[in-house]
Amino acid sequence: MSESVTIADIYKLFEQTNAALERSQVEFNRSIAESRAEADRRAAEADRRAAESKAEADRNMTKLEKTVERTSKAVDGLTTRWGRFVEELVRPAVVRLFRDRDILITRTMERVRSPQSDFPMEIDILGVNGMKVVAVECKSRLSKDDVDEMCDRLIRFKQSFPEYAQYTLYGAVAGIEINEGVDAYAYRKGLFVIRTNGDAVEIANDQKFRPIAWG
Numbered sequence: 491m492s493e494s495v496t497i498a499d500i501y502k503l504f505e506q507t508n509a510a511l512e513r514s515q516v517e518f519n520r521s522i523a524e525s526r527a528e529a530d531r532r533a534a535e536a537d538r539r540a541a542e543s544k545a546e547a548d549r550n551m552t553k554l555e556k557t558v559e560r561t562s563k564a565v566d567g568l569t570t571r572w573g574r575f576v577e578e579l580v581r582p583a584v585v586r587l588f589r590d591r592d593i594l595i596t597r598t599m600e601r602v603r604s605p606q607s608d609f610p611m612e613i614d615i616l617g618v619n620g621m622k623v624v625a626v627e628c629k630s631r632l633s634k635d636d637v638d639e640m641c642d643r644l645i646r647f648k649q650s651f652p653e654y655a656q657y658t659l660y661g662a663v664a665g666i667e668i669n670e671g672v673d674a675y676a677y678r679k680g681l682f683v684i685r686t687n688g689d690a691v692e693i694a695n696d697q698k699f700r701p702i703a704w705g
Contacts, residue, residue: 576628576629576630576664576665576666577600577601577614577615577628579666579686579691580615580626580628580664580684580691581598581600581615583684583690583691584598584615584617584624584626585598585617587684587691587692587693588617588624588682588693590693591682591693591701593617593619593622593624593660594619594620594622595617595618595619595624596618596619596620597617597618597619598615598616598617598618599615599616599618600614600615600616601613601614602616602651604650604651605651608649609646609649609650610650611643611646611647611650611651613625613626613627613643613647614626614627614628615628618654618657621656621657621658622657622658622659622660623654623657623658623659623660624659624660624661624662624682625640625643625644625647625659625660625661625662626661626662626663626664626684627639627640627643627661627662627663627664628663628664628665629663629664629665629666630665630666630667631665631666631667631668631669632663632664632665632667632668632669632672632673632676632683633669633672634669634671634672634675636663636665636672637663637672637675637676637679637681640661640663640681641661641679641681643661644659644661644704644705645704645705647659647704647705648705655705658703659703659704659705660682660701660702660703660704661680661681661682661701661702661704662681662682662683662684662693663676663681663682663683663684664683664684664685664691665684665685666686668683668685673685673694677694677695677699679702680700680701680702680704681701681702682695682699682701683695
């Protein structure tokens with residue numbers, strides 16, 4: 491005959507079950523806490539590595555920017571020196587070059603700046619005679635963009651230099667090296683093209699060329 495189960499037995503079993511559940515809950519909470527702590531640790535480690543990587547990237551970018559700046563200044567300086575060299579090569583020949591094209595230059599000036607602050611402009615070489623003026627842009631390497639920029643300057647020239655408002659204005663571009671097709675492009679734009687020929691310079695335009703009178 492089986493023993494009868496009393497209320498005390500049921501209560502005791504309940505207490506045991508409840509204790510087991512509490513232990514399980516504690517273990518579960520501990521596991522959760524450990525998991526969260528590990529996740530936080532990994533997140534902190536990831537943040538630290540990300541911060542280190544960003545700092546390293548920032549340092550590298552700063553170094554790169556300084557290198558680019560130094561290189562840009564060096565290139566600009568070299569370009570400026572080459573431009574000055576072209577000016578020194580072209581200016582003494584301007585009178586002779588344009589005399590052969592029936593433009594009698596009597597005075598030349600270098601790096602002429604506009605007195606008009608509203609229309610600032612600088613011309614590399616300016617050749618002037620009685621009522622004609624020739625503006626020359628000098629480049630170490632002449633590009634299509636240089637030609638377009640010169641045309642824009644010639645359109646605005648008399649606003650920047652009102653003292654030449656009554657003069658006939660011609661334009662010219664000069665280069666030690668000329669990108670392919672740019673000489674023909676400048677020709678079509680009505681500009682004289684001055685190029686090197688050995689140790690001398692010459693006007694590349696043929697005798698049929700008729701320059702545009704700007705302004």
